[in-house]
Amino acid sequence: MSVTTEGMKAKELLAYYQAKADQDARDAKARGDLVCWSASVAPPEFCVTMGIAMVYPETHAAGIGAKKGALDMLEVADRKGYSIDCCSYGRVNMGYMELLKEQAITGKTPEVLANSPAAKVPLPDLVITCNNICNTLLKWYENLAVELDIPCIVIDVPFNHTMPIPEYAKSYIADQFRNAISQLEVICGRPFDYKKFQEVREQTQRSVYQWNRIAKMSHYKPSPLNCFDLFNYMALIVACRSLDYAEITFKKFADELEENLKAGVYAFKGAEKTRVTWEGIAVWPYLGHTFKSLKALGTIMTGSAYPGLWDLSYDAHDESLHSMAEAYTRIYINTCLENKVNVLLNIVNNGQCDGIVYHLNRSCKLMSFLNVETAEIIKEKTGLPYVQFDGDQTDPRNFAPAQFDTRVQALAEMMEANMAE
Amino acid sequence: MYTMGIDVGSASSKVVILEDGKRIVAAEVVQVGTGSSGPQRALEMAYKTSGLTREDMAAVVATGYGRFAFEDADKQISEISCHAKGIFYLVPTARTIIDIGGQDAKAIRLDSKGGVKQFFMNDKCAAGTGRFLDVMARVLETTVDKLAECDEKAEEAVPISSTCTVFAESEVISQLSKGVDRNSIIKGVHQSVASKACGLAFRGGLEDDVVMTGGVARNAGVVRAVARELKRNVIVAPQPQTTGALGAALFAYEEAKKMKKEGLE
Ligand SMILES: Nc1ncnc2c1ncn2[C@@H]1O[C@H](COP(=O)(O)OP(=O)(O)OP(=O)(O)O)[C@@H](O)[C@H]1O
Ligand code: SF4
Ligand SMILES: [Mg+2]
Numbered sequence: 001m002s003v004t005t006e007g008m009k010a011k012e013l014l015a016y017y018q019a020k021a022d023q024d025a026r027d028a029k030a031r032g033d034l035v036c037w038s039a040s041v042a043p044p045e046f047c048v049t050m051g052i053a054m055v056y057p058e059t060h061a062a063g064i065g066a067k068k069g070a071l072d073m074l075e076v077a078d079r080k081g082y083s084i085d086c087c088s089y090g091r092v093n094m095g096y097m098e099l100l101k102e103q104a105i106t107g108k109t110p111e112v113l114a115n116s117p118a119a120k121v122p123l124p125d126l127v128i129t130c131n132n133i134c135n136t137l138l139k140w141y142e143n144l145a146v147e148l149d150i151p152c153i154v155i156d157v158p159f160n161h162t163m164p165i166p167e168y169a170k171s172y173i174a175d176q177f178r179n180a181i182s183q184l185e186v187i188c189g190r191p192f193d194y195k196k197f198q199e200v201r202e203q204t205q206r207s208v209y210q211w212n213r214i215a216k217m218s219h220y221k222p223s224p225l226n227c228f229d230l231f232n233y234m235a236l237i238v239a240c241r242s243l244d245y246a247e248i249t250f251k252k253f254a255d256e257l258e259e260n261l262k263a264g265v266y267a268f269k270g271a272e273k274t275r276v277t278w279e280g281i282a283v284w285p286y287l288g289h290t291f292k293s294l295k296a297l298g299t300i301m302t303g304s305a306y307p308g309l310w311d312l313s314y315d316a317h318d319e320s321l322h323s324m325a326e327a328y329t330r331i332y333i334n335t336c337l338e339n340k341v342n343v344l345l346n347i348v349n350n351g352q353c354d355g356i357v358y359h360l361n362r363s364c365k366l367m368s369f370l371n372v373e374t375a376e377i378i379k380e381k382t383g384l385p386y387v388q389f390d391g392d393q394t395d396p397r398n399f400a401p402a403q404f405d406t407r408v409q410a411l412a413e414m415m416e417a418n419m420a421e
Numbered sequence: 422m423y424t425m426g427i428d429v430g431s432a433s434s435k436v437v438i439l440e441d442g443k444r445i446v447a448a449e450v451v452q453v454g455t456g457s458s459g460p461q462r463a464l465e466m467a468y469k470t471s472g473l474t475r476e477d478m479a480a481v482v483a484t485g486y487g488r489f490a491f492e493d494a495d496k497q498i499s500e501i502s503c504h505a506k507g508i509f510y511l512v513p514t515a516r517t518i519i520d521i522g523g524q525d526a527k528a529i530r531l532d533s534k535g536g537v538k539q540f541f542m543n544d545k546c547a548a549g550t551g552r553f554l555d556v557m558a559r560v561l562e563t564t565v566d567k568l569a570e571c572d573e574k575a576e577e578a579v580p581i582s583s584t585c586t587v588f589a590e591s592e593v594i595s596q597l598s599k600g601v602d603r604n605s606i607i608k609g610v611h612q613s614v615a616s617k618a619c620g621l622a623f624r625g626g627l628e629d630d631v632v633m634t635g636g637v638a639r640n641a642g643v644v645r646a647v648a649r650e651l652k653r654n655v656i657v658a659p660q661p662q663t664t665g666a667l668g669a670a671l672f673a674y675e676e677a678k679k680m681k682k683e684g685l686e
Contacts, residue, residue: 360544379539385537385538385539387540390544390545398545400545402486403542403545405489406486406499406500406501406542407542409497409498409499410499410501410502410537410540413498413499413501413502413537414536414537417536417537
């Protein structure tokens with residue numbers, strides 16, 4: 001691609017680099033280089049060091065969901081026997097993989113695939129997964145590896161039942177990292193490049209630094225940032241955090257937000273009336289609906305757990321890898337209820353929120369089951385009203401717009417009543 | 422001054438016309454809800470009863486699932502706030518509301534000023550709602566308005582263990598074919614609805630007085646089952662099906678006063 005990125009706005013950079021990441025993967029495949037499918041919070045540092053092109057099935061599935069193409073993929077997975085109780089990211093991806101596989105075997109593109117709005121990504125030569133956000137990702141990636149007969153790298157990250165994270169956990173995870181490195185040396189047939197590894201880690205830290213700058217912007221009242229935007233921008237912190245794609249885009253976005261703040265340009269056109277934290281994944285097939293419903297109520301999202309989820313700050317020069325291990329295990333959904341509550345409380349406070357919306361996501365059990373309890377505790381600590389709604393991130397059959405609307409409207413009314421007092 | 426509240430629900434349409442935010446001059450129910458001729462018919466009935474027209478209404482507030490489909494309103498307010506408003510007006514001692522309608526069951530906690538402290542609603546499932554009872558009434562060859570009578574004659578409650586409406590339906594059918602007493606099955610069905618609704622109420626933390634509202638509150642069998650389950654006295658709101666519309670009419674009154682004040686300034 002000989003496009004110049006100079007003068008591009010953050011939004012354009014986002015679209016450009018998202019497309020470029022997919023193109024990189026297709027080019028790698030065409031050259032006969034390795035392509036890896038990766039879990040969203042698995043460390044990409046090792047593969048990127050080895051020059052492997054990365055594809056992120058969760059982000060890919062989210063994109064398919066947002067473009068209203070999820071049902072077709074889900075049906076393929078249904079027919080393969082995946083229960084509708086399984087995570088819909090996994091099912092969308094399994095469906096997509098099946099279609100790619102059929103295409104590779106028969107040389108013909110299945111009609112569903114040809115008509116799908118899905119971004120085109122190539123089949124993987126290896127997969128890497130990590131259970132620091134859920135254990136579904138283990139079975140899902142194992143299945144990918146078995147179905148495609150390719151290697152599967154697993155980074156096992158134990159759940160943190162207590163905080164702070166014990167030293168032995170960090171040392172265990174650092175060993176997992178070293179194990180992944182030796183697996184990669186075998187897969188690639190050449191030694192791991194530690195010098196490049198150093199650079200990749202530094203790059204990752206620069207991306208994370210810029211990402212964290214964005215997160216701080218929703219603190220201001222009125223806010224220059226609607227956290228709904230993070231649902232879009234997160235694609236790059238997931239898929240390109242070890243490349244400069246993420247750093248460049250986030251720096252631009254953070255700069256824009258800072259300029260807007262100075263110029264008095266805010267995210268909510270018209271005055272924001274109430275501010276909420278959204279806990280949970282977006283409802284991708286209804287992203288526009290959920291956004292508009294809140295907007296119509298004068299409600300802006302100034303709290304989101306996403307920034308923190310990828311706040312993978314660590315010491316890039318720590319050769320014991322304990323610091324990096326710590327970053328990849330302290331993800332709030334991999335920690336005890338008490339810590340989860342504290343993390344969310346900080347988000348609510350940082351966003352100066354008046355209420356909280358919890359997505360009880362049929363797909364994501366770990367996040368959702370804890371949320372019932374989390375909500376009660378946060379309500380006790382802050383007194384802020386909250387609502388929970390049933391939904392699913394990419395299975396449109398598990399979300400009812402009217403039910404969502406009733407709940408968030410009632411929340412807005414409760415928030416306004418509190419403010420009137 | 423007259424104001425109107427219209428509650429376009431999933432199962433029924435309700436209209437209340439208020440005089441000066443106090444006297445109910447019309448309260449009408451049509452047993453079909455959003456997307457049907459129900460809202461229009463309920464409106465016409467209310468105008469006929471009161472002898473008033475749309476022009477006489479200082480403000481109109483719509484609530485319920487079909488609130489956005491009803492175009493002739495000045496404002497839309499969620500049914501949670503409207504039920505709270507209506508009930509608090511009728512029963513100022515109310516602190517816990519259980520509303521069971523056609524597709525929703527909800528528990529609402531009120532503070533001492535009638536404000537909504539918290540609410541819980543059923544998830545995307547017909548279990549424990551009016552729809553569940555409608556389906557059961559059909560297999561039991563009766564109508565919802567006769568269920569309470571049968572319940573009263575029952576010697577025991579036959580437990581219905583399935584939550585899923587379809588599974589519960591076949592459970593009822595199999596009990597019937599085993600020759601189990603029909604009234605006892607009905608009592609069991611009521612028990613099942615009550616336990617779901619009470620689950621929501623317990624989550625919000627119970628506080629007296631507990632008031633039931635919504636169409637299902639007209640079924641004394643369910644009310645008795647709720648009282649047994651909660652182990653406390655349960656008050657049924659007067660004309661329980663129209664409390665949401667009443668709340669909307671009360672909000673319309675506040676709205677009208679506000680509009681008048683703004684107009685004068
Ligand atoms: N006369 C009656 N006796 C007993 N039950 C009744 C009677 N009339 C209606 N119901 C019950 O009330 C239910 C409808 O309740 P309601 O009118 O409150 O629903 P809605 O407000 O339209 O629904 P929702 O609030 O869920 O959208 C019916 O499904 C039926 O089971
Ligand atoms: S279960 Fe949740 S955390 Fe796991 S892959 Fe699905 S959405 Fe992600
Ligand atoms: Mg109702």
